[in-house]
Amino acid sequence: FDAAVRLNSFRDDFDIKQVDGFCIALRGSSCYGNICDWILQICRCLLNPADNVKEESSQNFSPRRIQNQSNWQKIFNNKIADDSHTIPDWLRLSTQEDRMMYFRKRICKLQILREYNNALFKHLKIIVDEIMVQIGSLCKDRFAQILSEAMGAELSSRLESVIRQADVNAVVNEKNEENTGDLRPLVQEWNISLPASPKLWYDGSQNGTAVAEAIDKQNQPMDHVTCIPSTIINPLEHKLSDQNIIEPLSRRELLLYNCAGLPAFYNQVNRRFSGINESIPYRQDHEKVGAIRVLGVDEQEALLQSHGVGVFRSIKANGSSRLSCISANLDEEIFLAQLALRAKLLNDEFQEEVIRIVATHCNTVVERNQSGSLAADASTNRIVGFLCDFGDHCDRVEVHSAKPKAVLRMREKLHKYANPHPRSEWPLCANILDPVRASIVCRGASQILKVLSWFTEQQDSAGLPICRMKNKFSFPAELVPDGYRDLQICVLFRGSSGLSIIGEIQIHDAELHDLKLKMHKLYVIRRAESPDVLML
Structure with a gap:
């Protein structure tokens, strides 16, 4: 009881083995679930991302008492009420950094988190997800503020304009050429957002024969697509079915077409643009880098x-x-x-x-x-x-x-x-x-x-x-x-x-x-x- 009460007060001097014994003694009883809830309450307090917790608000972060009033639980709750260290010790952990240190140095050593194939630890990760959603909401609020600032609109669309200038024009200009196949390829890499259930084609090689393999990307949006504009079929000049197709290539590349016209095609290319300068390497095994050497x-x-x-x-x-x-x-x-x-x-x-x-x-x-x-x-x-x-x-x-x-x-x-x-x-x-x-x-x-x-x-x-x-x-x-x-x-x-x-x-x-x-x-x-x- 004493060790558990010290833990409840976030004191450094609680005995981990004694707390383990306290929890193990109740394993299999109807009270075990209450003990698990109590440990999760302690973890939730420690993982709270707030900083500078003040004395008057510290009690709001403290774990609740055990709810079921059996004899041992009444004794436990009475000891909590009598403990005089709760507020001072909590204020010592007023920052997220301090609380995280305490969590990793002390709480993570408790055996109850590992019981039944880490069952309680998995519940803890659900709590972590909930807290991260709260922080994510604050991130979204801040992003909205940035968009409203001077240059906010330019920051959110800056790289999209790079796409239009450097690549869209290259594709449009190709329709004026009599033989697009003889044009020098302009290689760029795009991040794209694909519609639901698209079919992409992978141009590979098997036994020396080029093959096209369908890849279903319904639940796994493609992160990167390498595009060679000189090989793109201009959808304004070709009457093709309304679907995404792939032009077979002599090298292993992915190439996305949209046959509804150029505007629809580039609407699928979202603002996540990654420009690749062909004169600059972008792999660690490139000869100009040599951070990885392959023999x-x-x-x-x-x-x-x-x-x-x-x-x-x-x-x-x-x-x-x-x-x-x-x-x-x-x-x-x-x-x-x-x-x-x-x-x-x-x-x-x-x-x-x-x-x-x-x-x-x-x-x-x-x-x-x-x-x-x-x-x-x-x-x-x-x-x-x-x-x-x-x-x-x-x-x-x-x-x-x-x-x-x-x-x-x-x-x-x-x-x-x-x-x-x-x-x-x-x-x-x-x-x-x-x-x-x-x-x-x-x-x-x-x-x-x-x-x-x-x-x-x-x-x-x-x-x-x-x-x-x-x-x-x-x-x-x-x-x-x-x-x-x-x-x-x-x-x-x-x-x-x-x-x-x-x-x-x-x-x-x-x-x-x-x-x-x-x-x-x-x-x-x-x-x-x-x-x-x-x-x-």
Whole structure:
């Protein structure tokens, strides 16, 4: 009882083994469900994302007493009433950071969370989902405010205008050519939003013969489609049935047509545009990057692993034959190790280069410090603050440096890139473009666009060439279920040693970033398979 009451008061000195014994003694009884509810109430209090809980409101966050008034429960509730430490100890956990530390260091060690195949922990994850929905609602409210700001509309549609200028015109102009097949292909990559139950066609190769394989994407919208405009059938000139079709290609690509006309076709291409400059690599195994090195013997070993049974399809591109991986079960540990080592070697220089670029546009370094983050995978490890002149005003801009991406997280992403993903080229881990990453935190739409210009304006100099861009501020709401939005660019970085890597820079709104940090702590719990993963 004493140990359980101390836990109920969020005290550090409660005995975990005694609380385990308290719960085990009631296992199988009619009271066990009440004990489970009580533990979940404690967890809900600790996972509450609110900060700066005051004394007068702290009781609202405290767990309720056990409801069923049996003899032992009456004794337990009386002990809670007599306990004088509830308010002081709760105020000690007034911030989300403090409460999360307490949860991971103390609560996650309780055996009751693991009983019956982690049953109670699974219920806890449902509570986490509910809290994340609440935070997501706050993100959506902030996004609405950003849209109403100066430059808000431009931020939400900026990349869509890039599509129209760079690619739509290229397609329209092709109808004036007598032989479109002789035109030089213009390769771009789009993120698209497909209608319900579309049929796409995958142009592969089997026994040297080109084949077309239907892919049903009803419940799995395609993330990326590589489009070669010079091969697009102009729907204004061809009377085709009202459906999506694919023109067979000599290389492994996905190509979407809509036969209702050009406006309908481009209505399906949503605002999530990722431009690819063909002169800049966008895979870690590209010869200009070399963060992953693939030898001929590596391909032979991969083929032996697959026993030649349908794991690879041949891709013929630019006169060479490459492998399209249709399974994420192959061993890519050697390539993950290469990428992780390159990230470890170049991360410090990458962070300093991002800081240098920001510093050239700012007046003063406000602070430079280490963050006291509790988790090994925390989103920030170092923060450098600047006072920047945005023309009509000065404001604070922060650069948040991050640790290199962990091999475990890289490994988890491999399934994302397996076939039918258009970038399913083996090795799959070469598609991981954020092994090193940094965040820039500013305030509002105009500042986000200004910070973006600091990187786009130096593309012809020895800076950080942009390989890819993802503007979540332009995503339709259904593609942002958690409500969080930012702008991401992937850049090519070359260190002083001559080694290179592709890394990611995220540009955040300050208010959204604060909400993201709260959400990230909860996301770690939702992703965990058991409380063992969370223990500190």
